[in-house]
Amino acid sequence: MARLRKVWWALGLALIGPAGPARAACTLELKAELAVSMRGTEPVTPVKVNGADLDFLIDSGAFFSLISPAKSAELHLKPAYARGDILGIGGSKALEVVDADSFSVGGRTLRDVQFVVADGFGHGLAGVIGQNLLIAGDVDYDFAGGRVRIMLPNHCGDAPLAYWAVGKPFSAITVTRVQVGTPHTAGMVSINGRQVRAIFDTGASSSMLRLEAAQRLGLGAALAGAEPSGYSHGVGPRTVRTWIVPVADFQIGDEAIKNTHLRIGDIAEGDFDMLLGADFFISHHLFVSNSQRKLYFTYNGGPVFDLTNRPSDAAPPKASDPAHN
Numbered sequence: 001m002a003r004l005r006k007v008w009w010a011l012g013l014a015l016i017g018p019a020g021p022a023r024a025a026c027t028l029e030l031k032a033e034l035a036v037s038m039r040g041t042e043p044v045t046p047v048k049v050n051g052a053d054l055d056f057l058i059d060s061g062a063f064f065s066l067i068s069p070a071k072s073a074e075l076h077l078k079p080a081y082a083r084g085d086i087l088g089i090g091g092s093k094a095l096e097v098v099d100a101d102s103f104s105v106g107g108r109t110l111r112d113v114q115f116v117v118a119d120g121f122g123h124g125l126a127g128v129i130g131q132n133l134l135i136a137g138d139v140d141y142d143f144a145g146g147r148v149r150i151m152l153p154n155h156c157g158d159a160p161l162a163y164w165a166v167g168k169p170f171s172a173i174t175v176t177r178v179q180v181g182t183p184h185t186a187g188m189v190s191i192n193g194r195q196v197r198a199i200f201d202t203g204a205s206s207s208m209l210r211l212e213a214a215q216r217l218g219l220g221a222a223l224a225g226a227e228p229s230g231y232s233h234g235v236g237p238r239t240v241r242t243w244i245v246p247v248a249d250f251q252i253g254d255e256a257i258k259n260t261h262l263r264i265g266d267i268a269e270g271d272f273d274m275l276l277g278a279d280f281f282i283s284h285h286l287f288v289s290n291s292q293r294k295l296y297f298t299y300n301g302g303p304v305f306d307l308t309n310r311p312s313d314a315a316p317p318k319a320s321d322p323a324h325n
Contacts, residue, residue: 066115072117138289219245263307285300
């Protein structure tokens with residue numbers, strides 16, 4: 001295994017808490033640092049699988065790391081026992097798992113790493129880094145700075161961990177702790193004054209509200225007059241039709257956006273109402289503290305939601321238009 005680089009971030013008195021000889025300073029140990037380049041709204045990092053140089057998507061919405069069928073076959077990855085299904089925005093598909101002898105990313109080399117075999121996660125990408133690897137610590141998403149850091153807090157208790165914002169305002173919300181059984185970072189946001197459950201998903205190129213949730217929030221009339229905004233796709237067999245509709249108020253933590261627009265998608269069923277995707281991550285610096293069940297964030301600037309119309313080259317579904325059902 002490659003030797004881990006240990007870096008300690010001094011967080012400042014604001015994050016240390018009351019002084020005293022028995023209280024150690026709050027520090028963050030850097031366990032791994034992934035270089036990130038943005039391909040549009042896709043966060044990509046270089047990896048090695050069995051010594052081969054590949055580009056992987058960083059996908060906080062994936063419960064497990066993935067590799068494409070073509071790349072799995074090319075690298076002769078060994079089948080591993082698995083059963084069940086994998087769920088994406090396009091529905092579910094049967095689970096197939098393979099084993100790589102070595103996987104290198106962010107300054108570490110791991111042995112006997114398993115991947116789910118799937119596709120639909122971006123052109124030119126060989127695979128996905130999912131939560132089974134990100135779960136190694138708290139995760140610092142700094143897309144504007146070109147980095148994702150996996151960090152281990154020491155002696156921090158409930159001290160705020162927005163280390164980059166010492167002396168400046170930041171927001172924080174309660175989120176689920178990523179673990180077996182709860183594989184997503186999820187928290188509550190407000191749309192037009194009503195609470196919805198959002199998943200923080202870097203693998204979703206655009207933030208999206210589920211069609212069912214939009215109708216529940218009373219946005220059906222807006223959908224009926226909305227222009228279609230193309231199709232989205234991901235893991236799973238379906239393409240997802242989308243629309244863009246006006247929304248009077250979107251709020252997360254202390255951040256409020258008035259008179260904005262949101263993308264609505266006919267996403268497959270799931271235990272969430274909305275995906276906050278890579279567009280939200282690009283416009284913010286976020287620190288997901290699994291140790292505290294908190295999400296800290298600041299606004300970088302620029303548009304929060306990517307509302308460009310990018311029609312898919314896939315054929316549209318034959319079902320009737322759900323916006324008018």
